[in-house]
């Protein structure tokens with residue numbers, strides 16, 4: 001009850017917006033559930049500072065607003081800075097929801113990963129180059145450690161709030177120039193199990209490139225959303241039983257893999273990798289045995305990187321990318337994994 005009163009009061013004192021307040025800029029994205037634009041205010045307000053991102057969404061926008069409001073209050077640093085959400089109009093096509101965020105910057109992890117200079121391009125934007133190590137896998141590993149720590153930190157925030165993202169992928173990770181850290185965006189497919197919101201309709205397609213093999217997060221024993229009060233009482237138990245957060249961990253594991261192995265960064269190679277892994281029954285160690293003997297120099301370099309420091313990176317990777325959700329490490333446990341526990345990291349963490 002308090003939570004709703006707080007939410008209401010907080011909202012009363014925040015600026016409100018409507019359609020005519022905005023001038024739309026460049027289109028940033030378009031999915032089946034909405035269109036995303038860069039936007040600015042048509043008439044500058046006294047409190048206004050700068051640029052926004054505006055999403056026009058279909059009926060699913062209502063849930064996305066709800067998720068963003070919740071994240072904003074509970075774990076604001078995990079996700080892009082949400083400003084406001086409202087119902088604009090109901091057309092023949094159904095309701096149209098508008099969602100507004102602060103513009104965080106131009107770089108998604110997807111864009112950064114596609115550059116030949118990855119991960120040094122990230123080192124530059126996070127730290128402005130300060131490393132004394134020569135270029136090579138050790139330095140690359142340190143940068144990847146920093147990125148992984150930021151991603152797990154953001155994800156742990158969401159999971160501790162009771163939210164599963166379900167669409168974690170490089171396209172949904174933005175580098176926030178203001179906080180000099182990666183944040184998660186796009187809560188359009190997220191589920192909040194503690195309050196019983198939201199169960200995506202069955203026909204909703206998860207991104208097959210990054211989705212864990214279980215596909216649907218809740219087991220078939222919990223086919224529909226219970227009403228809110230019942231869910232609030234039950235869902236911590238459901239959470240424990242089903243470990244729905246481990247769906248996101250699998251996706252983060254694939255991102256780790258792509259960062260460490262340049263040859264797996266392209267879509268086509270990731271899809272091929274997924275096929276191979278499936279044939280290996282999602283056993284990463286079996287996959288390694290399959291491909292390592294005939295590995296390209298690029299692939300071999302990836303294994304070298306994860307094998308640094310006694311193979312601690314490979315250990316973390318294999319504890320994320322596993323067939324059974326319950327055998328995957330949690331975001332919180334991953335943050336405490338010895339992969340992140342190295343002297344050289346101190347220099348990086350001081351900067352954050």
Ligand code: ADP
Nearest residue numbers: 028029030031036053080101102103104105186
């Ligand atoms: P969808 O995937 O449903 O089209 P997203 O919320 O993922 O919508 O946004 C689409 C794209 O817009 C992102 O991949 C990113 O490039 C950009 N974007 C979204 N939110 C922000 C933000 N707060 N700051 C800067 N860019 C953003």
Ligand code: MG
Nearest residue numbers: 171172185186
């Ligand atoms: Mg997206």
